[in-house]
Amino acid sequence: MTPAELNAAVVAAVRGAVADGEFAVPIPERVPVTATPSGDYASPLPLRLAGAAGRPATEIAALLATRLSRMPGVDEVRVTGPGFLSIAVGASLISRVDETYGVIAVPSASWPERPLTFENPGFVVRFAYARAAAVRRQAAELGVRAAEGPLEDPRERRLVGLIADFPGRAEQAARTDDPRPFTRQLELIADAYHDVHEWCPALPKGDEPITGHHSARLNLAGAAYVVLGNGLRMLGEIPNDRL
Numbered sequence: 746m747t748p749a750e751l752n753a754a755v756v757a758a759v760r761g762a763v764a765d766g767e768f769a770v771p772i773p774e775r776v777p778v779t780a781t782p783s784g785d786y787a788s789p790l791p792l793r794l795a796g797a798a799g800r801p802a803t804e805i806a807a808l809l810a811t812r813l814s815r816m817p818g819v820d821e822v823r824v825t826g827p828g829f830l831s832i833a834v835g836a837s838l839i840s841r842v843d844e845t846y847g848v849i850a851v852p853s854a855s856w857p858e859r860p861l862t863f864e865n866p867g868f869v870v871r872f873a874y875a876r877a878a879a880v881r882r883q884a885a886e887l888g889v890r891a892a893e894g895p896l897e898d899p900r901e902r903r904l905v906g907l908i909a910d911f912p913g914r915a916e917q918a919a920r921t922d923d924p925r926p927f928t929r930q931l932e933l934i935a936d937a938y939h940d941v942h943e944w945c946p947a948l949p950k951g952d953e954p955i956t957g958h959h960s961a962r963l964n965l966a967g968a969a970y971v972v973l974g975n976g977l978r979m980l981g982e983i984p985n986d987r988l
Contacts, residue, residue, distance in 0.1 A: 749896050751786055751834060752776045753906030754819065758812040759794070761913040764926070767808050768798040778832075791828040802828025816909060817841040839905065840893055842968040844975065847912035851979050854924035861988075866932045870973060871988060873935035873942075877970035878986035880947050884963050887948060887955070894961030898945050901965060904937040908972050915979070924980070931976040938969040 755776040762768060778788045791806035798805055803824060810822040810830060818841055821833040856867020863869055884891070896905060911930060918927035947962035949955050977984045 749902050750818065750839065750905050750909075751778055751832065753902055754813060754816050754909045755788060755790060755809070755830075755832075757906050757910035757913065758809045758816070759790075760910060761812055761917075762808050765917065768794070768800055768805060770794045770797040786832045786834065787825075788830045788832065789828070791824075791830060795828065806830055812913070815912070817846065839896075839908070839964050839968045842908065842971050844971060846972060846975060847915045848975050848979060849915050849919055851915055851918045851927050852922050852924040854928050854980055855982070856928075866928075869939070870931050870935040870977065871982075871985065873938045874970060874973040874977065874984050875986060875988040876942055877938060877966045877973065880942070880963065880966045881970060883948055889948060889955055889959050889963055891964040891967050892957070892960035893964060894957045896961055896965060898941075900937065900940045901945055901962070904934070904941050904965060904969065907934045907937050908968055911972050911976070927976070928980070931973065934969065934972060934976075938966075938973070941965065941969075 752775060755778070756773060759770070760772050763770060763772060773790070773793075776788055776790050777793075778786050791802040791809060794805050795802040806824040806828045810824055813819050813822045813830070813832060818834055819832060823831040825831050856870070857865060858867070859865065861868050896902065907930065911934065914926045914930035918924050941962070945962055947959055947966045949959055974984045
């Protein structure tokens with residue numbers, strides 16, 4: 746897990762805790778995270794949130810630690826000192842997204858098939874899935890291989906964070922018997938992927954050489970493809986690779 750992915754995971758944990766009413770604070774855009782000599786990461790974020798939440802930092806840290814410890818790529822989370830998070834990470838979150846990621850039973854829901862425009866959230870989700878599928882096909886033809894790498898653009902970080910929050914929104918929908926948190930999360934992931942597709946292309950243009958940026962972005966496109974496909978199937982749809 747890269748620092749950018751860890752940042753996204755911590756933001757997703759805060760967002761989930763706020764959504765579930767565990768505490769009320771503004772959602773941070775970025776999280777202070779530093780590497781330790783042991784290779785783990787440390788964050789003082791609970792100390793910064795404690796005032797706004799009106800709760801001790803150790804309580805905020807414990808709530809976030811519970812959420813973070815369930816996220817792919819996070820091996821262990823400990824609360825240390827007055828409210829620091831010590832986070833041991835494993836492989837990249839993106840590399841660990843597969844056909845089982847976030848898959849649980851959720852309440853049924855559907856979007857209309859038409860209109861085939863961005864005014865229809867269902868079209869936004871289905872088209873994002875088809876776009877990611879097309880990128881994977883074209884990458885194979887061009888010889889671009891997916892690989893881990895830096896994802897530093899804010900649009901990429903937003904998509905990583907939304908993917909990190911996907912299992913939590915599925916759990917919320919199942920727990921409350923309300924599909925709306927889950928369908929909304931799919932819409933947000935799709936919207937973020939469209940932005941990444943337009944502004945952070947995974948495929949080289951013209952004579953542009955293939956670089957590590959393309960490989961990392963293809964890896965991200967593959968994760969979006971899997972997560973959107975998982976979500977559509979969880980809602981009872983058969984995803985279509987071509988629209």
